[in-house]
Amino acid sequence: MTRALFSFISASFLALSAIAQPSTEVYLFELKANGGAMSISNPVNVSSNLGRYDNQPSFSQKTGELFFVSQDATPQIDIFIYNPARGTKTNFSNNASNEYSPTLTPDGKYISCIREVDGTQLLWKFPIKKGEPVIVVPDLVIGYHAWRDDNALVSFVLGEPQTLQVSDLSAKTNKIVASNIGRSIHKIPGSKLISFLQNREGQPALIQSLDTETGKIETICEAMADSQDMAWTPDGKIIMGQGSKLFMWSPSTKAWTEVADLASTFQLKDITRLAVSPKGDRIAIVVSE
DSSP states (O other): OOHHHHHHHHHHHHHHHHHHOOOEEEEEEEEEEETTEEEEEEEEESSOOTTSOEEEEEEOTTTOOEEEEEEOSSOOEEEEEEETTTTEEEESSOSSSEEEEEEEOTTSSEEEEEEEETTEEEEEEEESSSSOOEEEETTOOEEEEEESSSSEEEEEEOSSSOEEEEEETTTTEEEEEEESBOSOOEEOTTSSOEEEEEEETTEEEEEEEEOTTTOOEEEEEEOOTTOOOEEEOTTSOEEEEETTEEEEEETTTTEEEEEEEHHHHHSOBOOOOEEEOTTSSEEEEEEEO
């Protein structure tokens, strides 16, 4: 990619992000499994930031803390950390740049994120403890990402069309493995496989698995119609939202079942991004205000 094209794509994405952020909130629920069923309860609004963008939750696999991004009045977007045990919220990045998609790195030492600096959007990582942030991949305009391990990264890369790319950080190589994909990319619990959504014209997306070592792609199931966001439970179930309703897919039944209607039970609507805690006892759900 030429530097001019790289800058154009990055600037276009950032301009869209700056003007089109919806007013959303991040809620944290208790999540319980009852045999083959699942239920949620006791919602807590962890962002509590009326009229602004609060989104993109993920859990620390080490501590169980919740990461998300939140917009202030400037409107700057920072990474926040919510501690469920203490009920406290801390601004982690707290700088003049915008950060998106916070994710704990496999070694537990950094939070990787999409960061906008001087009009350029790149994947960075911030040390959990003291230290300066560093660029992870200098030559890709990444929108979303997931770590397979310390050296292998799978990313949604902006472009026309958007592509799924595997980066070998030691060799400094990037390989396109799919195109026209969705934004939801996750490591599948208990494996080295990565899941992603393969969009299809006029049909629901397919949830597929990628073996980054062999390049093999297999279909897991069909996603909920008109949905682009999902999360894995530790025991291998998939959770997706559709409108105000939450659904679960189980590998044993290979079917979607309704978990809850957030509108009727909690007066919440328009589910988008999701994240499940490492113990499977909590779920973060992004909803519209």
